[in-house]
Amino acid sequence: MFPLQTTAPIRSPPLVTWALIAGNCGIFLFQLSLAPEEMELFLLQFALVPARYFAPPPLGDLGGDPLSYLPFFTNMFLHGGWLHLLLNMWTLWLFGPAVEDRLGTIRYIVFYVCAGVFASYTHAVFNPLSTVPALGASGAIAGVLACFLLFYPWAQLIILVPILFLPLFFEVPAFVYVGLWFLMQLVQGMADVVGRSAGGIAWWAHIGGFVAGLMLGALLMSSRRRLRPYCADEGALGFQPSGRP
Numbered sequence: 001m002f003p004l005q006t007t008a009p010i011r012s013p014p015l016v017t018w019a020l021i022a023g024n025c026g027i028f029l030f031q032l033s034l035a036p037e038e039m040e041l042f043l044l045q046f047a048l049v050p051a052r053y054f055a056p057p058p059l060g061d062l063g064g065d066p067l068s069y070l071p072f073f074t075n076m077f078l079h080g081g082w083l084h085l086l087l088n089m090w091t092l093w094l095f096g097p098a099v100e101d102r103l104g105t106i107r108y109i110v111f112y113v114c115a116g117v118f119a120s121y122t123h124a125v126f127n128p129l130s131t132v133p134a135l136g137a138s139g140a141i142a143g144v145l146a147c148f149l150l151f152y153p154w155a156q157l158i159i160l161v162p163i164l165f166l167p168l169f170f171e172v173p174a175f176v177y178v179g180l181w182f183l184m185q186l187v188q189g190m191a192d193v194v195g196r197s198a199g200g201i202a203w204w205a206h207i208g209g210f211v212a213g214l215m216l217g218a219l220l221m222s223s224r225r226r227l228r229p230y231c232a233d234e235g236a237l238g239f240q241p242s243g244r245p
Contacts (some may be wrong), residue, residue, distance in 0.1 A: 001006050001159045001160070001161055001175060001180070002082065002123050002159060002161075002162075003094055003095075003158070003159050003160075003177060004094075004158045004160055005094075005157065005158040005159050005167075006094060006095070006098070006152075006155050006156070006158075006174070007097070007099075007155050007156045007157075008078045008095075008098035008148070008151075008155040008174075010097050010098055011101055012101055013095050014096060014097035014100045014101065015100075015105065016094065016096075016100050016105055016108050016109055017033040017073040017092060017096035017097050017100050018073065018094060020096070020112065020137075021092060021093060023077060024077055024079065024085065024088070024089060025085065025089065025158070026135055027077050027078065027175065028078075028079050028085050029181055031078065031079070034059045041134065043078070044133065045071075045073045045131045046070070046071055046074040046075065046191075047074075047078055047133030047134060047135040047173040048069060048071040048123065048124060048133065048134040048135065049071070049128055049131055049133050049134075049172075050123065050124035050125075050127045050129070050130070050134070051126055051128070051129050051131045052068070053069075053128075054124065054128030054129065055128065055129050056127075058129060066222040070206050071120070071162040072117050072120040072121060072124075073113070073117055073120070073175075074135070074140060075118065075120055075133075075134055075135045076116035076117075076119070076136065076137050076140050077137065078135035078136065079135060079136055079137070080135060080136065082200070084136060087103025088136060088137045088138050088141055089137075089146075091138075091141050091145070091191075092137065092141050092144065094219075095141075095144050095145055096141075096144050096167055098148060098149045098151065098152060098155075099111075099144050099151065099217075100219075102151050103147075107220050111143065111147065111213075111216050111217070111220060112140050112143070113140070113142025114143075114212060114216055115139070115140045115142070115144070115146075115209045115212040115216060116137070116140030116209065117142070117207070117222060118139075118208050118209065118211075118212035119139020119140060119143065119202075119208040119209030119212065120134070120139060120143060120208075121208065122139075122204050122205060122207060122208025122209075123139070123202045123204045123205035123208065124203040125201075125204075126189070126193065127192075127204065128191075130201070134205065136202065136205075138202070138205065138206055138209070139202065139205035139206060139208060139209035140150050140206075141209070141210055141219050141221075142185070142206045142208075142209035142210040142213060143201060143209040143212050143213030143216065144208075144213060145172060145178050145181065145182075145210065146164070146178070146182075146210045146211070146212075146214045146217060147173060147213045147214075147217035148174060148178065149174060149178045149179075149214075150214065150217040150218060151217070151221070152174055152220065153173065153174055153175040154173050154175070155174040156171050156172070156173060156174075156175065157171070157172055157173070157174055157177050158171055158176060158216075159171075159172060160171075176235075182207075182210055182221070185203050185210070186201045186206050186207060188199050188201070189203035189204050189206075189207050193203070223228045227239075
């Protein structure tokens with residue numbers, strides 16, 4: 001399932017979301033400018049290698065350097081290829097503006113960073129001996145999806161489902177799409193645990209980011225009293241703040 005459009009209302013320009021997309025694209029272009037040897041060193045320094053933190057020495061010996069934990073943050077701005085980047089940025093473009101609009105600039109920045117860091121930590125915990133560098137914004141974006149689910153569970157999404165070479169379009173509520181998406185991450189994550197699989201897609205980063213998004217979204221959600229003046233046009237466009245018609 002590939003989401004194409006959402007009915008969630010937006011009342012102000014999503015400046016932070018635009019900045020995040022621009023930053024991710026700019027860093028990816030910088031990655032492309034590196035020679036293969038430079039790229040390898042760059043990823044070893046800024047991508048997340050779980051074995052460094054959980055494996056026994058010498059691989060896991062960090063020497064107590066606080067900066068050695070920086071990859072838990074920096075990895076969420078790196079990508080492994082054009083498709084990886086485009087899928088992540090499209091999802092952030094689609095769901096981020098509505099979440100940013102509801103949270104506000106500062107809370108949205110804090111929310112995004114915290115969800116991404118928690119996603120990184122979750123991936124490292126469930127893959128403690130992995131030497132494969134983990135990178136990508138998908139953990140933080142999973143948190144954005146979870147927050148979107150809290151704020152706009154009934155928002156209608158237009159999704160594309162390709163059957164062989166035939167594109168089919170469906171309209172579904174957000175809770176259906178996001179719920180199925182999270183279920184798939186959970187099934188794949190459990191399969192990785194049972195099969196002791198390393199590398200590939202960081203399923204547990206998605207799961208951790210999503211759980212963090214649910215918790216932080218519930219914590220940062222505006223009270224009903226504060227929401228009413230903000231949604232003075234509720235119903236004028238045919239939708240409540242939750243996205244329900």
